[in-house]
Amino acid sequence: MIKSVRGTRDLLPPDTALWNFVEAEARDVFRLYNFREIRTPIFEQTELFARSVGEETDIVSKEMYTWEDGIEPAELDLLPAWIAKHRDELKGFEIEISPEGKIGPIRPDLSLRSGSTLISLETKSRASLETVRQLARYGAELEASGSRDVRLYLLVPTGRATESVYRASREANVIIEELDVEIPQSLTLRPEATAGIVRAYIEHDLNRTGLLQRLYLIGPMFRRERPQKGRYRQFFQIDAEVIGPPTAGSESPSVDAELLEMLAKFLERIGITGWTLELNSVGCANDRPKFNEALRAALAKDIDKMCEDCRRRAVTNPLRVLDCKVPEDQPIIEKLPRMLDYLDESCRQHFQAVQDLLAAVSVPYVINARLVRGLDYYTRTAFEFTHGALGAQNAILGGGRYDGLSESLGGPKAPGIGFAIGEDRLVLALSKTAEEVSAPPDAYIAPLGAGMNRKAAKLARELRRQGIVVELGDDSFRLKKSLESASKIGARYAVIVGENEVKAGSFALKNLATGEQVTVPRAELAGRMQSLRG
Numbered sequence: 348m349i350k351s352v353r354g355t356r357d358l359l360p361p362d363t364a365l366w367n368f369v370e371a372e373a374r375d376v377f378r379l380y381n382f383r384e385i386r387t388p389i390f391e392q393t394e395l396f397a398r399s400v401g402e403e404t405d406i407v408s409k410e411m412y413t414w415e416d417g418i419e420p421a422e423l424d425l426l427p428a429w430i431a432k433h434r435d436e437l438k439g440f441e442i443e444i445s446p447e448g449k450i451g452p453i454r455p456d457l458s459l460r461s462g463s464t465l466i467s468l469e470t471k472s473r474a475s476l477e478t479v480r481q482l483a484r485y486g487a488e489l490e491a492s493g494s495r496d497v498r499l500y501l502l503v504p505t506g507r508a509t510e511s512v513y514r515a516s517r518e519a520n521v522i523i524e525e526l527d528v529e530i531p532q533s534l535t536l537r538p539e540a541t542a543g544i545v546r547a548y549i550e551h552d553l554n555r556t557g558l559l560q561r562l563y564l565i566g567p568m569f570r571r572e573r574p575q576k577g578r579y580r581q582f583f584q585i586d587a588e589v590i591g592p593p594t595a596g597s598e599s600p601s602v603d604a605e606l607l608e609m610l611a612k613f614l615e616r617i618g619i620t621g622w623t624l625e626l627n628s629v630g631c632a633n634d635r636p637k638f639n640e641a642l643r644a645a646l647a648k649d650i651d652k653m654c655e656d657c658r659r660r661a662v663t664n665p666l667r668v669l670d671c672k673v674p675e676d677q678p679i680i681e682k683l684p685r686m687l688d689y690l691d692e693s694c695r696q697h698f699q700a701v702q703d704l705l706a707a708v709s710v711p712y713v714i715n716a717r718l719v720r721g722l723d724y725y726t727r728t729a730f731e732f733t734h735g736a737l738g739a740q741n742a743i744l745g746g747g748r749y750d751g752l753s754e755s756l757g758g759p760k761a762p763g764i765g766f767a768i769g770e771d772r773l774v775l776a777l778s779k780t781a782e783e784v785s786a787p788p789d790a791y792i793a794p795l796g797a798g799m800n801r802k803a804a805k806l807a808r809e810l811r812r813q814g815i816v817v818e819l820g821d822d823s824f825r826l827k828k829s830l831e832s833a834s835k836i837g838a839r840y841a842v843i844v845g846e847n848e849v850k851a852g853s854f855a856l857k858n859l860a861t862g863e864q865v866t867v868p869r870a871e872l873a874g875r876m877q878s879l880r881g
């Protein structure tokens with residue numbers, strides 16, 4: 348039997364009611380803070396994540412679902428593209444394109460002749476120095492055998508010729524022409540949402556609005572992690588971001604505090620209590636180099652005892668050492684310098700202002716100086732909400748500021764801050780049950796006797812039009828079976844639709860909890876069921 352892939356799972360009813368509940372509440376709360384929805388693709392170019400999340404992070408170095416998308420173009424496909432582009436100049440040259448798009452008489456040497464002009468074409472999916480040299484030798488042979496006006500072309504897909512190949516081609520009089528044919532590209536299923544949102548922000552020039560963009564996204568993320576309770580390979584995040592030009596106030600500590608207060612509000616709305624907001628500042632481009640230096644110096648004596656990842660990261664990106672989860676490394680990590688002691692004056696003031704504002708709106712927090720988060724783009728405020736009920740994977744959500752991210756992706760200066768709630772873990776931490784957040788169907792309609800399906804369908808349509816949730820039975824069922832089905836689906840009432848009832852225009856309405864049965868005129872059925880809703 349074919350099963351779901353390890354680390355993925357199906358969400359089935361009634362549990363999906365909990366997911367719907369959480370998402371509906373999130374949308375409601377976000378609306379109160381004027382956030383609007385954004386939807387970005389679930390796959391992006393791999394480079395986006397490498398450049399934003401960071402090459403040295405666990406996510407990028409080990410956990411991404413990445414593939415080469417597309418196949419190498421057939422080299423011959425380049426020829427029709429080239430001929431179409433040069434159609435006008437090639438008048439007088441004899442070219443025949445067969446219906447399949449292949450060049451007929453020109454193969455195999457791919458040369459076009461008109462008078463004394465000879466065009467020799469080579470097609471390659473990637474230009475190499477060797478190809479350029481071969482073409483040059485061939486050109487020399489042609490000239491030696493008396494051809495005049497020989498032009499040598501090397502056709503490659505766009506982006507498939509390096510600088511050194513271009514240099515060699517100029518010396519050898521070979522013309523490289525890049526053509527727009529599809530070539531494979533490296534793509535990745537999104538492991539997180541912020542990079543895609545910032546990419547979209549830049550691509551659609553949202554900075555131009557001069558306003559803060561308050562955006563949220565709900566959807567699946569993908570990481571190849573070792574599956575365990577609360578950790579999946581496809582999981583869902585509820586993500587929100589505030590991003591904009593500095594003139595819109597995007598760097599203000601009040602944006603950080605408002606976002607955290609919104610989270611506290613949201614958790615309260617869905618009935619999650621007992622969370623802890625852990626807060627830290629991871630500094631900025633000004634103070635990070637000093638801190639990295641201090642980390643490297645402190646790590647120097649112990650680094651040989653640490654795991655392989657730490658040993659590498661101590662050199663390439665020492666901040667990532669703080670993110671190491673290997674238990675044996677923790678005593679060493681505990682003694683490392685704290686970023687908070689290295690903050691420059693503006694980062695220190697910013698962090699203090701965030702804390703003051705949180706106190707003003709009564710959002711409790713604790714400082715966790717070890718908190719760095721698993722992604723490189725964070726600056727200044729970094730946070731996580733943890734919850735005791737979750738065991739080892741106790742972070743329900745995390746986020747932080749990313750003031751330099753847009754610029755590092757080639758965009759404008761657009762500081763921002765955001766968070767991602769792990770929806771799978773949030774649902775685990777809920778104390779509500781699926782039954783508590785979903786309404787049972789109002790009525791099960793039981794057609795009684797052959798031919799009654801049509802009458803029942805008509806009544807169902809009338810009731811649904813009045814907002815009654817109806818499940819329709821079948822006239823092949825005996826009454827006993829219909830009533831059993833009605834109880835099993837949790838319907839509050841059964842409505843019996845027999846020949847006599849239809850004729851009389853009144854129906855037997857059976858309360859399935861009490862067993863009580865009354866006869867109700869057709870026009871009053873919906874009202875009766877609505878008025879008695881729990």
Ligand code: AMP
Nearest residue numbers: 577578579582742743744745767769772
């Ligand atoms: P991150 O994007 O790593 O900051 O994660 C934000 C939140 O997403 C975490 O606090 C978790 O609640 C959740 N999360 C991250 N990875 C997973 C996973 N593999 N399975 C389930 N939830 C996850």
